[in-house]
Structure formats: C-alpha cells, structure tokens
Amino acid sequence: MPWMSPLARIRDALAGQRARDKDLRNLVSNLPYEGLDKWKQPNRHFRNNGIKTTKYSVLFFIPMNLFEQFHRLANLYFVGLAILNFVPVVQAFEPEVALIPICVILALTAIKDAWEDFRRYKSDKKLNRLPCFVYSSKEKCFVEKRWKDVRVGDFVKVESNDIVPADLLLLYTSDPNGVCHIETANLDGETNLKQRRAVPGVCITVSNTDILLIIHAVIRTGCLGFSHPDLVLKQHLVYLKGGCTVRNTGYAVGFVVYAGHETKAMLNNNGPRYKRSRLERRLNIDVIFCILLLFTMCIIGSLGHYLWLESMPSVPLYLVPQTDGHLDTPSLSSFYKFFSMIILLQVLIPISLYVSIELVKIGQIYFITNDLDLYDEETDATIQCKALNITEDLGQIQYIFSDKTGTLTENKMVFRRCSIMGREYPHKENECVRRALKMYIYKIKILMFTKSLPPNQQETEVILDQKLLRQIRGTEKIDAYQDFFLALAICNTVVVSMATAKRLRSNPLDTLSSLVRRAGSWTRLRAPITSETSANDLTTQGQSVNQTGGQTCSLHVPPQGTAPAVPAGKLCYEAESPDEAALVHTAKAYGFVLMSRTPDSVTVQLPSGAQLRFEVLDTLSFDSNRKRMSVLVRHPISKQCILYTKGADYAIMELLETPYGEKQQKAIASDTQQHLDCYAKEGLRTLCIAKKVLCDGEYESWAVQRQHALAAMDNREQLIMDSAVQIETNLCLLGATGVEDRLQDSVPDTVMTLREAGIQVWVLTGDKPETAVNIGYACRLLEQDDLVINMSCKSKVRSLISNSQRKFPLYPEVRRYSEDPRNVDTTPDISLVIDGRTLTMLMSPDLRDRFVDLARHCRSVLCCRVTPLQKSEVVKLIREKLKVMTLAVGDGANDVNMIQAADIGVGISGQEGMQAVMASDFAISRFKHLKKLLLVHGHWCYSRLANMIIYFFYKNAANVNLLFWYQFFCGFTANAMIDHWLMIFFNLLFTSVPPIMFGIMDKDVSAEMLLGLPELYRTGQGKGEYSFFTFWISMLDAFYQSLVAFFIPYFTYRGSDIDIYAFGTPLNTISLFTILLHLSIEIKAWTIVHVFIILGSVTLYFIVTLAYGVRYLNYSGYWTLQAQMVDPMFYLVCLISTVIALLPRYLFHVLKNSITCSPIVEARHLDTLEPSTRDQWIKEWRSFRGRVQDKTSDVSASPPSELKPTQSSSELNIRLGLVLFCHI
C-alpha cells in the first residue's frame, strides 16, 4: 500500500463515514477497478461481507467480559466486599481467600460467555467461508470466492438452492421473464416461495459485460436510479435479501448493494430480550431485607465491641496493639469492626444464589425440552425455550390470551362448502370420507408404528360435490361456474413449483397412495350410511381420493393425452396463506388446474383439457385495510379485461354493482349472504368471489393512474391502495366459499383444563364474531348454559361515543344478574364477546376501568376482528390494571405484538411462518402442549425454584448466624471459629449442589396428579409458595437452628480446654447436618440422585476437612477433625444438636400435613395410592369440587364438529348499538 498522509487517511475515513450514513448510496461497479489498490476502490467505504457476531476477541476477552459482568449490581457489591478485604484496618484474615468465591462466580459466568461466543465465532466462520460466485473481469467469468470476500459493487451469481450472500439488486435471472423465486424461511420463517423480478430494462445477459462495467447505482432508501448513458430509470427496488434461498430458478445475478453487517438481515438482528421473572423481583426485595439484617447484625457487633472495650479496666495481655505500639480508641476500633463484621457475615447475602438460580433454570429447561409429551411427531419438533430465565413464571399464569387461527385450530384449511350464483353446494360427502380416512390412518399408525404421514396429504384433498360436478358438466350457465373456478384458480398469489424441485415437501410416501386407496374402499364399506350414493359417485370418489395420492389430476379428461410437458399431478402449490392453497386445490379438483404462474401470465387447464394462458395485467395484492385482493387479467379468447376479486364478505358485499333492474343479482347477493351467515355459524372461514369486466378504455385510463402510483416517490403506499380501491367497484358477485379450519387435537379438553386451573382464557381473533363464537363453543371456551354478553357496535361512527360513555350500562346488569337470588346456585359463568370496534371504544381511557372490571367477572372473553395492535393493547391493559401474570399464545405475525407484550409469550410453530416463534419465549408445536407446559412444568418449576430460593436464604442465614453468636464470646472482634478456607468450601462445595439438585429435580406432586387435578395449579398463582410469610418463617427457623447449633456445643464445652478450631469443628458439622437434613425434610420425592448427592456432600465434607487438617501444616487447627472424630463426645453433641435443631421444622411439616388440608398435601396423599384407586379418588374429588362430571365426559365423546351453535335459553344478547349509547 502506498504511503498516504495521515490527514488524507482521516479525510478518507470521514468521507467513508459520510458515505455510509447518507441514505443516498452511490455505488459503482467494482469491475473497472479490479486489481487496484484498496484505497483506490470506489466502494472502499462500505463494509465487506464478512460478518462478526462475536462479542469478544481473544485478546480482550477478560477485560471486556469483566466489564460486562460488573454491569450487574450484585457482582459489583461482591467485588466491593472483596476489595474491603484488602483494607488493612478491617483485619481480614486472608484477603486472597475472600476473593475465591467471587472469582469462581466470575469465572463460571465467563466460561459460559466464552462458550457462547465461541459458538457464534464458529458459525460466523462457517458462514464467512461459504462459497459464492463473483464476476471477475479478468477471467471474464464468475469465479468462486468466499462470502467474506464479497464486496459492495460486486456482481454475484446465486444458483438454485443456494443462499444469497448479501443484499443484492437483482439484475438477471436464468428465467426468460426475469423472475426469481426465493424462500425467506431463514429470515422470517415463511416457507412459501416469493417472486422477485429483475430490474426491468436492465435485463442484461451475462455475455454483455460492458454494461456491467459502467453500472452506477444511486440508491435512496427503497428506490434506485441508474445513471448510465443508455438507461436512466427509477424503479422500486427489489432486493434479494441476504439469507434468502433461491429456489426454482436456474441462477440469478445480482449487484451487491449492502454487505455484511449492513444487510437487512443483520440490521434486524437485535439481541435476545432479557425478561425478569416475578419471582426474581420478589427475590430482590428479600435480598434487601437480608442486607438490612446484615447491617443490623454488624451494628450490634460494632456496638458490642465498643462496650466490651469500654468495660476493660486497663490494657489486657491479649489486646494486640498496632504496629507502632499504640491501641486504637474504642470508638475507632468499633468503627473498623463494623466493616470486619460485614466481611465476616457477608454470606448472609447469598453470593452464590444468582449463579445457582441460573443453573437451576438451565436444569429445568433441560427437562422441559426433553419432555416426550411436548414432542410433536408430525413436525419432529420439541418445545424450544428461548427465554432461559422465566421458567417459574409458567407456574403463575392467571390469564391466557390466545390467537384462534393456527393456535386453537390447525390452520390447515379444507374446502368445505361453496355457494355459486346463489346456489348452495354443501359437499356432504366430504365429511364422512375424511373421517373414515382419519380413522383408518390412525389405525394404521397404531398397527405399524409408522411415523406419521405427511400432514398435507389429508388436507389438500377435496371430495367433490356431485351436484356441482353435474352442473359443471352440464351446459347450462357454464359461464358463471367457469368464472367462479377460474377466479379460484387465478385470483391468488400461489406459486406453482415443480415436483422436481428439491424441496418439495409434500412428496407422498409410496405406501400412501395404496393407503388412500384402501381408505377409499373403507368409504365404500360405509357407503350405505351416506346419502344419495350411486355407483357413479363411488367411482368418482375413489378417483378423487386417488388423485390426492398424486396419481391423476382431473376427472373426466384423460390426463396424459392433452397434458403438456408437466403432468398435472406433480404440481406443487406454494401459497402464502393456507386459504389460498385450499381454494386452488379445490379448483384443481374440479378440473381447473393452475398450471403455472409468472408475473405476466397465468396458465390454467380447463376440465376440457384445453389450456388457457391469461395475461396478467395487474395484481392488486391483499392488504388488511381493503381486506381483499384482485387480479386483473386479459382473457385469451375474448380479449376482455377481467378483474377477479376475492375477499372478506363484508368487504365485497359493499362493492357490488348496484342492481337497478337486475333483480336476479340482488337475489343472488341476498342468498349468498344467507349462506355466508350459515357458514360462519358452522365455524367456516368465508370468502366472497366476484368479478368485473372492464372495457379497454376504462382499463387504459386506470393503468396510467396505476403507473403513476407505482412510480410515485412519496406516499406511494396510499396511492397504490387508492388506485386499487378505484377499480374494485361495481363488482359482480360470483359466489362464496366456506373453508374449514379444524380445531387442533384436544383443544376443548385443554381449554377446559386450563380454566379449571384458574386461568382465564381470552381469545383474540381477527375472524368474524359468528365464526369466533362458534369456535368458542367448539373448543369449550363458551358453554351452552353460559351467559354470553355480546357487545358489538353496529355503526362505524366512533367519534360520537366518547362523550356519552358516562353511564356504561353493562356492569350493573351483570352484577344484578349474579346477585339475583335465583341465579346464585346455578351461577352460569359469564362470557363476553366483543368485536374490534367496540373494543376500541372500551379501551378509551374513561372506559377502560369499567371494562377491566367487567372482564374480570367474565369467565372467558372473546374478542373478534381485532388488529394485532389491539391484541397487544388488551394484553397490556389487563396486565397492568389487574397486576396479573399473562401469557399470550399465537402462531402468526399478527400475534407478535401480543406475544411480546405478555409476561410470557408462547409461539406455535405452525403454518404461518416463524415470526411468532422468533418473538416468543417458548415455542411449542401444538396448543395442547400448553396444558402440560403450564400445569406440570410450570407448577414444578415454580415450586422448585421458590422452595430452592427460600432454602438458600435459610441455608446462608443458618450458617452465618453461628459466626454471629460466636461474636458474643470473642469480644465482638469478628473472629471466626472455623478456618476461612473451610468456611468458603462450606458454601462453595459442601452445600451448593444439594439445593441446585433440589431446584431441578424435586417433585411435590406427580405429573399425573397435576394433570388430573388442574386445581392444583392455583396454588402457584398470585403469591404462591414464595411469599413474605414463608421467607420470614424460614429466616426465623434459621435463627433458631443456629442458636441450637451454637449453644448446645457451647454449654457442652464451656470451661473445658477446647481450642478454637476444635470448638468450630462440631459447630460446622452440626450446621452441615442440619442444613442437609433440613433439605431432606423439604425434598418431596427422593430418587437415587437425591440420595447420591446428599451422601456425596457429607462425604465430601469429611474428606476435604480431614485432608485439610493433615496436609496444611500452617493451619492452626491442625489435626482437629481427626482428634474430634476419635472423641465420642463429638458424635453425641452433633446428634443431639441436629435433632433439637430440626424438631420444630419437622413438627411444622407434620402439623401442616396432618391438620391443614391444602390441596397440594391432599394430592400428595393421593399420589401414594395405587393408580387405579387414585383415579377413583380424582374423580370423586372433581365431583366434590362442584365440577359437573358429565361435562368432562362428553367432551371426549363428541367430536367438536358436531357441536351445533344452538342458541341456549340463558344466552343474553345485549346489543350495544350506537343508539343505546347516544340516548343514555
């Protein structure tokens, strides 16, 4: 590198800084500058593609890690204490020894950090070394380089199934249309394919390298301009984000715009969130109590020392003067003693508690992740614990906020019914075949122990409605029907990928087709039950079932004959939402097969076998404001411009053509609306399909406007939406579809159980109230005899309401209802159904308190049509107002806000990508896993950790108080009767493992009991086992035990010739035995591990102490324990002191277990019974607790789909119209 003046370097660096900071990026192709020195490179200011996510470097690890650790207040306190040791006046014994605990703790944490960092380093290295192809102008071809050598301004070629190394501007793809498919699973977990188009007009072929040389890109956030003599254009920027995978495309070439840490993927990377559990917050309060206690003890010591010195008539022999021969005055000396005392008694503030808690949580998480019951065979996924430090919060949940779609339901859509032109096609056969198939597969599973079938198999099948088939085959009114199915096939963003692609996920098992065929024959066996079956139907059914096995594609067209290159059966649809996939599959089943989709065209094969290639003029993509999407195509035959629209029913119905003369249209609309309501009541998700024919002039004028909107620099989103709204008018209704989203396995059971556990379950969904209420009934969120309050606001106008809220009529109503003497016995639980608009009103500041008050009295709350933001607001409101522990569970991107707002966020790794999982603290694969996670693991984690922490406080207090009592007999000189090393070992070695083991492995009640009696969960809610009371009881106990452990040996050895360490030995031994046996009383379930660790601790104590007494000649207590151990008095003292010390705790437990009848104790009693008798007892208990037995039994008996939404007599519908509000 040539010499540069420092000034020039600084200038260069500053320029680089400016270049990076500007939102305008001036990029030049690197090619002309290839081979030049680094400082001549035009893009030298931008970072290269090497990434480094490590926090530390090898050289600076220790200082940096220490710096990091000292941010923690507790560590700082301990270091302060350690430094205090080195102050000479404090007269610490061996300052170096005092450093050991803090060093051990810092070292443990540092090792953990180093290991984590090393893992990051390794994965960085792996990433940086990945190969990729970069164009070299010398070699005139793409040469292989490593990722870290890629620089901004390079041209990179990415082949199919490769990962994009940096943020690329897509310039060229092997696809003739310039399309590239990418999968963004690495970034957001979405597995569907997305299309990206190369910058139009720059479709450079690779041979034409000249153009590559002179490309000069100016990028302003999101927009791109090329300054190139031939082409100057502005274009909405299409990135291939680094981290995506290129699929279904031969290769793609892109221009590196952002590299390394500047890529979007890295910028979105924010570190892990640190949540503090409620227990930990309480714990900190108690630590403060401990500090106060410590100070009190130190002040007592210091005062005592003062009085002791004052009482002396003259200077005694044993008072050692300072080096210069003078003695400190009593007051100064006692001032110093205060600090000596702090050092002596510092263990009272448990230095190792924080580390132990972390270790315990790691252990708990180990067990949670290894639970077989939380493992899902289908997806081969166990629970993932992302937050490591809030396990115990799982045991204290009071409110659960759940998403509906994908959380309570499978989010695997199955087409169930449709209505075309006002006629309803119920697809009755659908139901029975699927049920038969399901049962059959279940049987096979049991018989063959096979791994589960690919989930998609059962879901994509559509059993055809015979009536509808005849309709299509028939000639009458073919147009409307054809339009309907064409709309289904075209109006979506489904990407067709080939079976040849590597990642085809729904590749069927070989055995499956035969299996399904047998399932077909099963149907045949059951045929007499189904209505209207004919031989013809059976065959078609069989065929259609076959078809799902991936054999044939259409019904009455010979598939091989007319089908072109790709056999239709091997088509694989990648949809952004499962609804779309279900609809496309439906169209396919009826013969309208979506063959391929490019940005410009859609090819559909008709039942006749003919293929139509529609030119796509525009796609108006879905957004949550419009709640619909449209595709504008040109019909290949009629050359008409047709707009197909698909969307939520209310969004479409508003836009229908106002039928002046056409009564028929009106009738269709009202019939369809009727069908829609019916679908919604059945819990189906509804969509309306509409079309519109445009004349060319209309289209062209609109297209101009659209172009303007697309090219706009400012306010682009709004303009695009406006343009979409403009054209989506005067639609002509084609029909509607009902898609079923089945409930997940054992959801009703789980909801019931959670509710019995004292947890309020709220469902927040974006669906229609009718659908939501229906699902609510199906999943037992609402009961038939519940009082259901339906709050909906019919009008869109909201502004008027805010003034008139003073008399909100609901709460008195409810109270009156529940206070009504007739209702006392039955007290039907109150449920609340609210829709999004009403919710907005209720969330207003003046109403929120009343709303919370009302909601608290409701057993379950259902919020419909809520936005993601509202979801999180509701969670925050309840969490803050009621001060309760909340858990949010969801699976989609729309639940992320809610998941982050709750105390615990649970993500369900389902069909809708991974955003929810990424934002969550725990990721599960099924809703039902929540039951065991909360009831069993939550309960265990909480009770384990609570007991462990209480025990830890007790342990340290009991041990330290011995030293304190000794002060009364050594002139408050802060002397210890135990060697310092042994004192440190005592905490670090002898008594550290048992509580950790206790915290990880103890089991107060077995998992079966916890699941059988959900009421047990209530013990952890609210304050639970770790309360003010339990803390102080154990502290008192610690004082008592230390008194016994000190004074029994004291009275025994008083006046004898015992020396200081010989006196300390029995004290220490008694303390050890008391502490360990205390734990033994607390341990609820003994396993071999417990026995081993407790005995191991005792053995370790004796081995270490004996060895220390022999090996360490400079120890003044040389041979002490040996001498004690041959003295029978030692054993007698230890025996009686331990017994006396533990008697009260023992009696306390005996009395607690015999007299009080806490549910936990009763459950523990039941636990010891035989399993069969135990189950009997559980049943009796449950009926005793007032649970209606038959309710639980019929949950298992009747499948949820049969639960009809009957209007129960007690249902009270309170319509809260605007009128009501205004007139009060």
Added chain:
Amino acid sequence: MMASSYNAKEEDGHHSGAAGHGGAGAVKSRKPDNTAFKQQRLPAWQPILTAGTVLPAFFVIGLIFIPIGIGLYVTSNNIKEFEIDYTGVDSNSPCYSCARNFSSNSTTPCTCSLNFTLEQPFESNVFMYYGLSNFYQNHRRYVKSRDDSQLNGDLSSLKEPSKECEPYRTSESFPIAPCGAIANSLFNDTLELYYVESNGTRNLVPLVKKGIAWWTDKHVKFRNPSGNSNLTIAFQGTSKPVNWRKPVFELDPLDSENNGFINEDFIVWMRTAALPTFRKLYRIIQKKPSTTPTLPSGRYILTVTYNYPVLSFDGRKRMILSTISWMGGKNPFLGIAYITVGSICFFLGADIPN
C-alpha cells in the same frame, strides 16, 4: 442472529426432510429419549410427614436418647473435680500481695501457697489444669498473631517472621522467636502441689509434664529450627518475646525433647482457647502402681510462683484437679439435655399416636 437464523435454516431443512420422507431413518429425529431420568420418572420415594408416620419415630428417638442421657449423666457425676481460685483478689487470699505488687520487671519471683482439702480420694490419672477466666484468647488479632511456619522450624520464617506477628515481630532489630502476641502472653505461673500427711510433712506430688500436648502437635506441627541440635545456636540471632523472662531455648533446659518450640507447655498455650473462660492442661499426676489412690483425700498445699498478671482485665486464675473419663471433664449438661429431649420425644411419640 444471522448466524442463528442460518442454523434455523438447517433445522428447517431437516424438518422438511423428515416430514417428506416419513420414517426413512436417514434424518435424526429430535424426539427426546424416553429414559426415566429425562422424563423425570425415576422411581421416587415420596415420604409424607404426618402424625401417623412420624410419632413412632419420636418414640424411637426417646427410647434411644434417654439411656444415652442417663449414661452421660452418671459418667459426668463420677468424675471428681476440684477447683481453687488463686488470683488473689480478696485481701485475705494468700496471693493477694503477689497480685497487688505485680510488676513484670521484678527479678525475684513472688510465691504464695494455698491450702486446700480433698474430701474424696482421686483415683486413676489426675489431670491438673490451670484455668483462666475473662481471657479472650479468641480475640481476632490475637488469634492471628503467630507464625505457624516459624513454629514448624522453618529457617527463613525464623529470621523473617510473618507480618501477622506485628507488633511482636522484632525486638531491637532481632526477630522474635517465637513471634506474635500468643507466644508473648505465654502463661508462666509455676504450680507445685504438696500432699500434707497427717504428721504434717509435705510430700511433693510428682507432676508429669510430658504428654499434655497433642501428639501430632508435638511431633509434626511444632519443630525446632533444624540444622543444629544445640538449640542455643539454632536460635542465635533471634530475640526472646518481650514479656518472657528467658529465651525459648531455656523453657526446659533439662530435657532437650521438651525445649524450644516443642516445649509442651508452650504448645498447649499455642492452641488458643475457644471461649474466654477456659482451662489448659498443666500437668498429669499419674496413677500409682499400688492400690493407693493417686490423690488420697486429705490436706494439700498449692505453691504458686505468681508471674502472670490477670487483674488488668478482671481475669481469674484457677488450679483444677480432675479425674477424666471417656467424655472428658465433668459436665452434666449433655446428659441432662439428652434426658430432656429424649423424654419429650418419648412422650410425644407415646401419648399422641392417632
């Protein structure tokens, strides 16, 4: 995070593979092992402490503790102990003048004699203790003020004692051996016991001064500086502790095995007492081979060479004669404690069985 998201990708790959190919077995399943440990199903014993299960245990404790207590109590009662205070606080005490006129630099030792009578004969070996009260040998700085490696014969520590010994580390630029406050305050009264026969003759009771320290202390922990068998030369270049009248190598000039650091009186003193009122073994009166008791009942005279000042801190000095049993000295406390706890447990266990 980018890194981890790529990891996620790999897992995703696995996962899709697993889903696609069912139980092909090619992809390792993430299914947790079904072991008793991982599933938290280790066979467990779940004791529940209830009155029914626990009271028999009390009963058993009572049954065991009461006999132990009785045994301890009886043993303690069989121990004979005699104690005499010779501090000289009272004006009518023989040692009053010695205590009053004490000065550390007087060369002529002050002696005093006390008469006492043993009512009962002391059988077997009798241990003779000196007892000090209100003497805080467990004072923090005092306890620290010693150099164990010097006492173990380490030559470098002999010349350069540990800083802990300050201010008793050097005296007139010579290192003090043994250094430190403990050694400096060595108990230096001399006690002699005479048996006064009925005819009035005083017989000196033979006091054995060997075997009063722990064997391990005497033979392992304490060593004279090596290199020279002549202690005078070995300790050359060191100074005696300030309060001492004679240097360490003259503690017992008659017996080279009991001189210097391995002097047993010194070793006993260096084991600092745990509590401010303590006794330390001074001499052993060995059992006579004949049938006569070690100390027959009768009149005795204790002659004290009064060197050790205790009045400055309200201390007391005592001479204690005690026979010894397996449980050490006389102390009825433990026996009573066992009997009490045993009875409580016994009655708890026996009375309320439900």
